[in-house]
Amino acid sequence: MQVKVAKSGGFCRGVQHAVDTAMSVPPENTYILGELIHNPQVVEEVAGRGIVTVQDVSDVPDNATLILRSHGVGMAVYEECARRNIRVIDCTCSFVKRIQKIVHSFTDMDKVIVITGDAAHPEVIGLNGWCGGRALVIDSPDSPAISALKDKNVAVVSQTTFSEEKFNKIIENIEKVCKKTVEIFKTICYTTKERQREAASLSEECDAMIVLGGANSSNTQKLYEICTAHCANVIRLARADDFRPDKIKNFKNVGIVSGASTPLAQTQEVLFKMDNNTEVKATNEMEEVVAQMDNGQSKLKRGQLVTAIISSASDEGVAVLLPFFKKEILLEKDEIDCEEYKAEDYAAKVGEEIEVMVVSAANPVKLSQKVIKQLKEEEGKIAAIEAGEEFDVVCSGFNKGGLTASMGTYSVFVPAKEIRMGYVKELDKYVGKKLRLKALEIKKSDRKKEIIASQRVILEEEKAARDAAKAEKEAEFFANIHVGDVVEGKVERVTNFGAFVSVNGFDCLAHISDLSWSGVKNVTDVLEIGKKYEFKVLKIDEENKKVSIGYKQLQPQPWDLVAEKYAEGDIVHGKVVRIVPFGAFVEIENGVDGLVHVSQISHEWLENPTSVLTIGEEIDAKILVLDPANKKMTLSIKALLPEPEVTKIRPRREEEKGDKPRNKKPRQPRENREEGEFREWTEGGLGGASIAEMLQNKNEN
Secondary structure (H helix, E strand, O other): OEEEEOOOOOOOHHHHHHHHHHOOOOOOOEEEEOOOOOOHHHHHHHHHOOOEEEOOHHHOOOOOEEEEOOOOOOHHHHHHHHHOOOEEEEOOOHHHHHHHHHHHHOOOOOOEEEEEOOOOOHHHHHHHOOOOOOOEEEOOOOOHHHHHHOOOOEEEEEOOOOOHHHHHHHHHHHHHHOOOOEEEOOOOOHHHHHHHHHHHHHHHHOOEEEEEOOOOOHHHHHHHHHHHHHOOOEEEEOOHHHOOHHHOOOOOEEEEEEOOOOOHHHHHHHHHHHHHOOOOOOOOOHHHHHHOOHHHOOOOOOOOEEEEEEEEEOOOEEEEEOOOOOOOEEEEHHHOOOOOOOHHHHHOOOOOEEEEEEEEOOOOOEEEOHHHHHHHHHHHHHHHHHOOOOEEEEOOEEOOOEEEEEEOOEEEEEEHHHOOOOOOOOHHHHOOOEEEEEEEEEEEOOOOEEEEEEOHHHHHHHHHHHHHHHHHHHHHHHHOOOOOOEEEEEEEEEEOOEEEEEEOOEEEEEEHHHOOOOOOOOHHHOOOOOOEEEEEEEEEEOOOOEEEEEOHHHOOOHHHOHHHHOOOOOEEEEEEEEEEOOEEEEEEEOOEEEEEEHHHOOOOOOOOHHHOOOOOOEEEEEEEEEEHHHOEEEEEOHHHOOOOOOOOOOOOHHHHOOOOOOOOOOOOOOOOOOOOOOOOOOOOOOOOOOHHHHHHHHHHO
8 A cells, every 4th residue: 555645634733723822822721713623633732731621702701811813803902902901922833913904904995805615614703804894705706796797896815724626716717707806815725726736736646535634624624625525535534543444445546645733743643643553554654755744744753742642650750652663762861850759659550641852853852841841930920921922031142143142942132223212322331131022023943943133122011111201290280280379398309499298299490589588508507308398289280290388378477467566665685787877787587687777876966877787796686666567676776775975075275265256157157956866767778867858847937
């Protein structure tokens, strides 16, 4: 018997990504929307991890994690997940995503969107959800719906796993009927096309065909239909366990094809059963047959996952059998995923399957279970990072382009422009420092695994959140504050021109001139940093986000209390604070000054008050006039001094010498003044009568 295996076997890229994700993410509170892939064994393995499969997003609890399979879903699912805070791990196939974008772009256009495919298939249902459910689904070239497109503009896409032959015939019929534009997008996945072509080619060459894949797999069904069209003996297998060697023992040429949801291991298992069955003898060595399979995956490679069977156990470890290997391979006890290795425990498990990873494909082959666990945990973290989760690493180096680091088996690169908001000149300063990152791109291949990441996006998001919160807080603040309000505020910091006070979290300025009625040189003479005080709102500038407040406006002015403290005739103690030609100002208390007119300083006539008084000198004085309403106080030092003794008038020298007195013009007599009379303090600050009074007296005379 000659066995031919299609080269395009095993999982397609989209399915592989979905399976890897489901097998690596943390299973706690994690759900899958719909059957992950159309393969019962894989579905069972995923369920065995504790991940729950649901048929509707309404069955997923709020704040849970939801895996979207490769088929994709409609826009409404994403919207509901966002509304209910469900974290989405999106495994939608990249080909399906492309079709979703195409369909969505025609939503508001005057075109009929046609999807060729099975209307009940999850992928088609999801695609229709990106155009409001208005797409026309056609599954046959003979569909009567085609005639309805006669006077319509049409855009055509296809389900990725739809029959290429059917698609071409449907397009041909649409173009025959439609009189307007027909825009065609050939969206059948290239791997689907290749599988279908190989199925057609093999089924023409072989006496019998085995089609391996899930019973409800659309692409496997298409392969089955293609094979039956060219071969009379086609066997459909949902899983490798269903294979019966006696069904093919009488055929000379047998071909094997598998669907995109069928793991390579199942095809290998079928071949293994053929090789071990005495009734089925292959003309080819099985190793050669397996070597024909996709990318030579039958050959062990470093990092490959393999299902092995326990054959024996010893103190060194567990001996296992690998598919197509004629001898046992030792899984060393240090590489077994268990808390404490005991040979007797594993001796009882002989015949059971375990999953191992090839850590070295050289001779001897080295296997490990622990690495699988580490990598699954790592891939679970990578899946979360890919979904937008923040992660951190310690910068280990740099190059001209940016910073470098590592996370498990992944290298991490942060471009210079992604380090922070702004230009970074000295990259070496980041070495050894922790970086908070989000992934921009994740590259995974057999040779290299790399995360291109950004710290800047996190900082920008946080800044945007702070700005939004600040704007909201400011809007609320300005909506509830008015000029004249009395508010409580905490002094946060001081400057030479005032104090910045936090009022409900907003910085307001209390200018130094608004702290005390008497004026201060230092803010801290009145306010203490960290203490709370009451202030009055003086001015609001919402446009420039400024609020001026005052402290002194809530304090009594010194002159308001003068009438209660002092009365005319009282003797007060004060300090000379300034001297002017017409007198001296004396500070009685902070903010209250009184004037000692030059005439009230001494009983003797003074040309200048400075001949008697000095600034800073402390004196006692008597209140002569008290006018609190106009903030005036007239004082007298002279009133507290003893009266001077009367001195005799000396005769003129001429008379003493007997000289004849000179003739002199008679002098007008002075107006008599009473004893103790003083010159009044006028608004001009001068003593005596005003000029107007003097002119009036002159006119009367």
